[in-house]
Amino acid sequence: xxxxxxxxxxxxxxxxxxxxxxxxxxxxxxxxxxxxxxxxxxxxxxxxxxxxxxxxxxxxxxxxxxxxxxxxxxxxxxxxxxxxxxxxxxxxxxxxxxxxxxxxxxxxxxxxxxxxxxxxxxxxxxxxxxxxxxxxxxxxxxxxxxxxxxxxxxxxxxxxxxxxxxxxxxxxxxxxxxxxxxxxxxxxxxxxxxxxxxxxxxxxxxxxxxxxxxxxxxxxxxxxxxxxxxxxxxxxxxxxxxxxxxxxxxxxxxxxxxxxxxxxxxxxxxxxxxxxxxxxxxxxxxxxxxxxxxxxxxxxxxxxxxxxxxxxxxxxxxxxxxxxxxxxxxxxxxxxxxxxxxxxxxxxxxxxxxxxxxxxxxxxxxxxxxxxxxxxxxxxxxxxxxxxxxxxxxxxxxxxxxxxxxxxxxxxxxxxxxxxxxxxxxxxxxxxxxxxxxxxxxxxxxxxxxxxxxxxxxxxxxxxxxxxx
Amino acid sequence: xxxxxxxxxxxxxxxxxxxxxxxxxxxxxxxxxxxxxxxxxxxxxxxxxxxxxxxxxxxxxxxxxxxxxxxxxxxxxxxxxxxxxxxxxxxxxxxxxxxxxxxxxxxxxxxxxxxxxxxxxxxxxxxxxxxxxxxxxxxxxxxxxxxxxxxxxxxxxxxxxxxxxxxxxxxxxxxxxxxxxxxxxxxxxxxxxxxxxxxxxxxxxxxxxxxxxxxxxxxxxxxxxxxxxxxxxxxxxxxxxxxxxxxxxxxxxxxxxxxxxxxxxxxxxxxxxxxxxxxxxxxxxxxxxxxxxxxxxxxxxxxxxxxxxxxxxxxxxxxxxxxxxxxxxxxxxxxxxxxxxxxxxxxxxxxxxxxxxxxxxxxxxxxxxxxxxxxxxxxxxxxxxxxxxxxxxxxxxxxxxxxxxxxxxxxxxxxxxxxxxxxxxxxxxxxxxxxxxxxxxxxxxxxxxxxxxxxxxxxxxxxxxxxxx
Numbered sequence: 058x059x060x061x062x063x064x065x066x067x068x069x070x071x072x073x074x075x076x077x078x079x080x081x082x083x084x085x086x087x088x089x090x091x092x093x094x095x096x097x098x099x100x101x102x103x104x105x106x107x108x109x110x111x112x113x114x115x116x117x118x119x120x121x122x123x124x125x126x127x128x129x130x131x132x133x134x135x136x137x138x139x140x141x142x143x144x145x146x147x148x149x150x151x152x153x154x155x156x157x158x159x160x161x162x163x164x165x166x167x168x169x170x171x172x173x174x175x176x177x178x179x180x181x182x183x184x185x186x187x188x189x190x191x192x193x194x195x196x197x198x199x200x201x202x203x204x205x206x207x208x209x210x211x212x213x214x215x216x217x218x219x220x221x222x223x224x225x226x227x228x229x230x231x232x233x234x235x236x237x238x239x240x241x242x243x244x245x246x247x248x249x250x251x252x253x254x255x256x257x258x259x260x261x262x263x264x265x266x267x268x269x270x271x272x273x274x275x276x277x278x279x280x281x282x283x284x285x286x287x288x289x290x291x292x293x294x295x296x297x298x299x300x301x302x303x304x305x306x307x308x309x310x311x312x313x314x315x316x317x318x319x320x321x322x323x324x325x326x327x328x329x330x331x332x333x334x335x336x337x338x339x340x341x342x343x344x345x346x347x348x349x350x351x352x353x354x355x356x357x358x359x360x361x362x363x364x365x366x367x368x369x370x371x372x373x374x375x376x377x378x379x380x381x382x383x384x385x386x387x388x389x390x391x392x393x394x395x396x397x398x399x400x401x402x403x404x405x406x407x408x409x410x411x412x413x414x415x416x417x418x419x420x421x422x423x424x425x426x427x428x429x430x431x432x433x434x435x436x437x438x439x440x441x442x443x444x445x446x447x448x449x450x451x452x453x454x455x456x457x458x459x460x461x462x463x464x465x466x467x468x469x470x471x472x473x474x475x476x477x478x479x480x481x482x483x484x485x486x487x488x489x490x491x492x493x494x495x496x497x498x499x500x501x502x503x504x505x506x507x508x509x510x511x512x513x514x515x516x517x518x519x520x521x522x523x524x525x526x
Numbered sequence: 527x528x529x530x531x532x533x534x535x536x537x538x539x540x541x542x543x544x545x546x547x548x549x550x551x552x553x554x555x556x557x558x559x560x561x562x563x564x565x566x567x568x569x570x571x572x573x574x575x576x577x578x579x580x581x582x583x584x585x586x587x588x589x590x591x592x593x594x595x596x597x598x599x600x601x602x603x604x605x606x607x608x609x610x611x612x613x614x615x616x617x618x619x620x621x622x623x624x625x626x627x628x629x630x631x632x633x634x635x636x637x638x639x640x641x642x643x644x645x646x647x648x649x650x651x652x653x654x655x656x657x658x659x660x661x662x663x664x665x666x667x668x669x670x671x672x673x674x675x676x677x678x679x680x681x682x683x684x685x686x687x688x689x690x691x692x693x694x695x696x697x698x699x700x701x702x703x704x705x706x707x708x709x710x711x712x713x714x715x716x717x718x719x720x721x722x723x724x725x726x727x728x729x730x731x732x733x734x735x736x737x738x739x740x741x742x743x744x745x746x747x748x749x750x751x752x753x754x755x756x757x758x759x760x761x762x763x764x765x766x767x768x769x770x771x772x773x774x775x776x777x778x779x780x781x782x783x784x785x786x787x788x789x790x791x792x793x794x795x796x797x798x799x800x801x802x803x804x805x806x807x808x809x810x811x812x813x814x815x816x817x818x819x820x821x822x823x824x825x826x827x828x829x830x831x832x833x834x835x836x837x838x839x840x841x842x843x844x845x846x847x848x849x850x851x852x853x854x855x856x857x858x859x860x861x862x863x864x865x866x867x868x869x870x871x872x873x874x875x876x877x878x879x880x881x882x883x884x885x886x887x888x889x890x891x892x893x894x895x896x897x898x899x900x901x902x903x904x905x906x907x908x909x910x911x912x913x914x915x916x917x918x919x920x921x922x923x924x925x926x927x928x929x930x931x932x933x934x935x936x937x938x939x940x941x942x943x944x945x946x947x948x949x950x951x952x953x954x955x956x957x958x959x960x961x962x963x964x965x966x967x968x969x970x971x972x973x974x975x976x977x978x979x980x981x982x983x984x985x986x987x988x989x990x991x992x993x994x995x
Contacts (some may be wrong), residue, residue, distance in 0.1 A: 078638060079631075080589050081622065086635055089580035089650075096581070111558035113566070116672050117586075117655060120549050136614035141624065144659030145605035153550065155610065162548075166555055169547060181558075187587060190613030202586050 065195070065319060066192040072327050072389050074318070075197050081201030082296050083195035090389070093335035095206060095314055099184060101332060102208060102234050102309070110180040111228075115162045116469050117185070118279030122231070124161045124298035127287040133254025134158075137189040155162060155188040160255070160280075160306065161212055164288040171302060173293045174215050178223070182210040198315035199272065199526055209308040215292060220279060220303035224260060227277040227307040231262055234309070235274070236268045239443035239451035240264055240316045242274065243473060245498030245521050248485055253306075263497055263523070265453050266319045269471025271497060271523040272317055275516040277307040321413075327390025328412050331435040331444055336371040338363060338431070355402050359422070366428045368435075387412060392438050393431070409434065413442050455522075460510060463522060466490050473523040475496065475514035479509035487511060488522070489493050495519040530737035535666070535790060541796050541858050543787070544666045552664035552671030562804035564675060564783055568653060570801060571677060571703050571778070578695075579649040579679060584631045584656070587622040593630045596756040603627075606658040624657040629724065629749075629775065632680055640771060642762045643684050647692070651679040667784035668995055669743065678777040684761060689748060690771035693729060696746040696776040700731055703778070704743070708799050708912035709733055709785045710919035711743065712844060712942060714967030714990050717954055719789035722775075726750040732966055732992070734922050735788045738940025740966060740992040743785055759797025769801040775931040790882075790913050796859025797881050800904040800909055803842040807832060807900070808860045810851050812867030815923070824871050828864070828891070835897045837904075857879060859909050864902070878903065882911050923990075929979060933961050940991040943967065948978035956980060957991070965980040 069075045074091030087095060093251075103112070108164060118141060125131050139155040142148060149484040156162055171179065187207040188377070191200055210227065214220040242262040252259040253276065262275035294300055305324045321328040340363075342349075344357045353374055360372040371391075373382050379396070386394055394410040401407050405423040410416070411434070418431060431509050453472025457463045463474040474492075478485065478499070485496050488511045499518040507516040537543045543560030549614050556564060572581070587610060594600050611617060625631055631651075640648065650877055656676040679696065683689040697713060711731040721728040722745065729742035753759070754770040763769055790797040800806045809832075811818075811825045811828070820842055829841040840860075842851050846901040855863055863879040865871045870876050874892040879885070880903070889899060922941025926932045932943040943961075947954065948966070954965050968987040976985040 076635060076638075077587055078635065080634060081585060081587055082590060083584035084587060086585065087583035089582055092581050092583055095583075112561050113558055114556035114561055114564075114674055116548055116553035116555065116674075118550055118553060118672065119936060120565060125551060139610050139622075140612040141608050142611045143609040145607060147659070147663075153608075165549060166547065167543075190616070192614075203587065205583055205585075264960060 059287055061266060061319065062196075064267075065315075068318065068322060068326055068388075073135070074314075075459065077197050081202070082199070083191055083201075085197050085201065085205075087205065087333075092169055092333060094317070094329065094333050096314060097333040097335070098211045098227060098238065098317065099206070099208070101237050102148035103184075105230055105233055106182050106210065110182045110212075110440060113183050114185070115156075115159055115166070115183060117156055119156050119159075119162045121152040123165055124154045125256055127161065127284060129283070129382070130160060130255035137191065139188045139190055156185070157185070157187055157189055158286055158308070159183070159185070160211055160213070164284050164290060164304075167211075167213055167302075168288050168290045171213055171290055171292050174295055177213060177215045177292060177302065178219060179212065179213040180223075181212070182208060183198040183331055184208045196526075198318075199312045201311065204310050206311045206314070207308060208310070209306060211306045211370060212304065213290065214303045214305075215300070217281075217293075217303050220281070220305055222290045223305045224277050224279050227305065227363075228260060231275045231277070231307070231309065235262065235264075235313075236443065237330075237332055239439060239446050240274065240311070240313070240320055241443075241447045243454065243521060244270075245500050246502075247498045248482070248496050248520075249275075250482060251496070251498075253278040255280060257283070261498055263473075263521075263525075264315070264316050264320065265450055265472060265523070266526070268458050269453065269467075269524065270526050271320075271473060272312055272316060272526045274312050275307070275456070277304060279302040280306060282324070321442055322390070325415075326388030328394060328442070331392045332440055334390065334392050336367065336369050336391050336434060338368055338370045338380075338393045339386045340370060340372045340395045340397065341386075341399045342374060343378055343379060343396055344399075345399065348399045352397060352399055352402065356397050359397065359407075361429065362425070363428065366432070383410075392435060402478075413438050413445070458510070460488075460491060463510070467492060467494055467522070473521050475500075475519055475521050476510040478520040479512055479514045480517035481509075481512070481514070484509060484512045484514075485520075492522060493524075495525045497523055497525070530788065531596065531665075533736075533791070537787065537791060537795055537857075538666055543783075546666050550671070550995070551853055552669075554666050554670065554672075554674075556674065559804060560783075561645045562859075563786070563798065563802050563863055566802040567782060567786065568677070569709065570706050572653075574699055574702055575651050575677075575679065577780075580683075580911070581652045582650045582652050583654070584625075584628055584635070586625055586834040588625050588631045590621040590623065591981070593623045594632055595850070598630060598752070598754060599724035603658075605658065606988065608657045608659055608670045614618045619663060625654070626656055626658055627676070627679055627777070628652070628654070628656070628680070628823040630762070633753050633759060633773075634938050634967055635971060636771075637757050637759045640682055640759055641762050641961065643764055646682060646684045647688060647763060647773065648682040649679065649692075650681070653677045662713075665779045665995075667787075673689060673779050675780045675783070676777060677779070678775060681771045682759065682771070683774075684763075686750075686772050689750070689774055691867065693746055693748050696774060697729060699742045700746070700776070700778065703732065704733075704782075705912065706801055706908075707782070707786055707857075708731060708908065708915050709782070709789055710916045712740075712923065712990060715971075716967045716988075717965050719951060719955075720967075722747040724752050725751060726752070730967055732990075732994075733785050733789065733943060734919055734943075734992070735785070735995070736924065738936075738993065739995050740942060741785060741995045742774070743780055743781050743789075744778045747774060749773040749775060764927055768891050789918075790911055791859070794884075795857035796822060798859035798861060799941075800861045801909055803838065803859065805860050805974070806904060807837055807838060807839045807849075807862045807864055808855045808862045809841045809866065810855075811843060812848055812865055812870075814868065817868045821866065821868055821871065825866050828866065828876075831894070832897065832900065833903070837900070851878075861881050861904060868940070880907060882907050893963070896988070905912075926978070929957075929960060932958050936963055936993060944969075944988055944990050945979040945985060948981055948983045949986035950978075950981070950983070953978065953981045954989075961991060962993075964994045966992055966994070
């Protein structure tokens with residue numbers, strides 16, 4: 058990919074993922090193909106969350122006074138909030154905000170829901186649209202004004218320890234989720250000046266897109282008691298005292314889909330992990346003048362067999378050149394193509410083509426054992442795509458000793474540089490200025506003994522820097 | 527139910543379906559139990575629609591000029607549209623409407639998507655939130671300002687005939703959907719003065735709630751070429767000419783859930799059809815001092831067995847009185863309760879309790895055959911609940927000969943009156959005034975030979991009247 062941005066826009070259009078021609082800047086249409094990828098991606102996430110969380114749905118509109126209650130929080134969002142001011146021809150008495158995120162919609166209700174220690178912990182999530190009046194350049198799925206797929210989880214705990222544990226559990230959940238999609242990530246603690254407005258700290262997942270810029274794909278916030286105090290969320294302890302709760306929240310968005318597309322794609326187009334592919338297998342009949350009907354019938358039987366085994370299969374019996382079909386399904390990223398012609402039927406074989414490796418192989422379809430074979434090939438595809446993505450990712454993270462080395466890692470190797478840092482805000486901002494990057498966050502908080510790459514004072518941690526989306 | 531409205535509000539609260547304490551009028555919170563009922567209801571609908579439609583997702587916000595393009599349409603909604611006027615601290619150049627429905631969001635895109643006759647028909651649906659600034663008294667799930675569950679389908683056709691056929695197909699889809707939920711309905715063509723703004727005509731599904739008022743639960747609109755002409759949606763025919771398309775749209779909303787709750791519920795609370803019950807079966811251990819562990823373990827095994835068979839089962843092993851559990855699950859509407867004590871284990875029996883009939887029965891659990899028995903009991907529950915609901919519904923629809931009879935059917939029998947009518951708007955409105963009701967719509971359009979109940983001129987059709995929500 059010589060120009061990722063151009064490639065990304067083209068593939069969204071050609072594979073019919075998103076239509077960006079909707080007449081409001083930063084707001085787009087999910088087309089049927091894109092919607093299916095989104096659906097299967099969310100199915101994976103929901104399945105993991107449903108084990109320990111309950112799904113809920115809160116209103117979109119937040120009254121002005123609730124949004125304004127938590128001062129630090131509202132300050133973080135005030136320039137980005139869309140306001141509803143009129144209902145019909147009537148001016149509203151109280152302005153209503155389109156949720157930029159749902160803390161201020163949910164937490165007044167949590168204050169009513171939480172009564173006793175026996176109610177805790179509470180763990181909820183919802184998948185909704187949220188809105189940000191972005192003034193920066195917008196990009197579909199990456200920087201948008203309507204985030205159409207905002208999965209936000211919110212948890213409530215009795216103690217600081219449980220709250221801290223939940224942060225770790227949330228990280229584990231997102232690891233599992235991204236691993237199933239084969240998306241590599243770094244995890245770091247965002248610097249204090251870049252944390253979620255109102256949080257004690259923010260843990261972030263970043264991945265690297267093909268242009269070398271990092272994309273934040275998930276965040277986990279320890280909210281401490283900030284919102285509990287603002288919204289008066291208390292519980293009665295076993296001893297009958299009233300205490301403020303501790304809270305976390307964590308979210309992922311449309312950017313997950315952007316990562317699936319960007320990280321696995323190649324010059325031929327999409328390359329979808331079997332877990333989220335609308336069709337995991339496409340069957341193409343190889344038709345000559347004779348025996349056409351026999352082949353079509355056989356392909357249909359094969360399709361039915363594979364569908365019965367729980368696979369998502371599409372049989373393309375259209376009367377057009379096979380090569381045209383190959384092109385189309387490679388572009389659309391179907392993980393496995395199966396070609397069947399008259400001689401294959403005789404030999405009880407089929408040719409399969411792996412989209413990820415662009416390799417052909419002949420497999421036997423003599424007994425129904427072949428279905429397990431197909432399933433394990435799909436598993437191999439998932440495994441290899443993940444490994445491949447992690448290998449590329451790891452090549453773009455480098456431990457460096459000097460500012461110059463950091464700059465060259467960012468510029469030439471297009472990745473993330475990691476080094477020792479004092480942890481001081483002024484030094485950090487100077488660093489960001491010097492290398493023209495952002496500090497992603499910190500790792501290894503007890504890194505002592507070394508010195509800061511910039512100010513040479515004793516280091517407190519390692520930090521990651523990169524050009525970011 | 528002496529007071530349906532009070533019962534309805536109470537059960538929403540007690541069964542934790544919807545929390546109405548959210549601080550914006552007409553906007554409410556789906557709690558976990560309610561969300562699950564909503565989810566299973568939507569799963570049924572999606573499964574039916576997915577056979578012939580593709581799911582998409584359009585932006586919430588509609589630019590003012592697009593909304594205003596179709597004059598009749600916008601006039602129908604102008605008093606109900608919420609307007610976004612500011613992004614952050616900036617006044618927007620162009621106001622954005624919160625969709626009251628999505629014709630004006632979708633159809634400018636359809637104009638881009640439809641090219642040739644070979645693209646047609648197109649059939650899409652989306653499930654989204656929509657907004658109406660209702661000035662009437664709001665009621666959760668029935669008349670709200672944020673419709674959280676708006677399923678809208680939109681289809682595009684080459685000919686008037688196909689478009690007309692699609693109206694019939696949509697009616698068939700909704701019949702199937704409501705039948706699976708056991709919700710009875712009448713189908714009629716809304717009078718011209720009450721059709722969807724911009725439609726040629728509107729077919730409507732109405733059910734009757736326990737207070738005798740009808741609730742519109744689904745509508746199907748034949749849009750003809752109205753929007754095609756406004757948004758310039760044309761296709762190229764096989765002969766190379768450009769023709770305007772024909773369109774339909776059809777929708778259902780949160781009101782489906784209101785109907786499930788209102789129609790099947792009774793003095794004990796919810797009574798849920800197995801298809802949408804969060805738990806279809808609850809297992810209650812009957813514990814005495816001795817052998818408690820044995821019973822708990824047996825119940826757990828039973829739970830696992832039933833779950834493995836694909837049923838939604840909850841095992842309530844809490845150490846509280848069984849009677850308290852019975853009360854709770856009856857109120858929550860769990861279709862089947864299974865009680866297992868030490869003697870049942872010995873006798874290889876279990877007691878089951880049907881929520882719909884409030885009847886107990888002893889069943890054998892000796893062989894695994896009992897699982898099929900349980901499944902057929904659940905099917906019987908669905909069947910009986912539907913039959914029961916239709917019997918009640920049919921008692922409240924009456925063919926009448928005079929205005930007085932109509933009035934008494936509405937007042938005393940709390941239902942729908944049906945009679946011959948001339949079809950004239952002035953006469954219809956006089957009728958509505960006289961009986962203090964609404965005309966729901968018309969049936970049997972070739973009813974001639976009879977005379978109008980009101981003006982005594984020759985009748986054109988039968989019409990249904992009722993008090994409506």
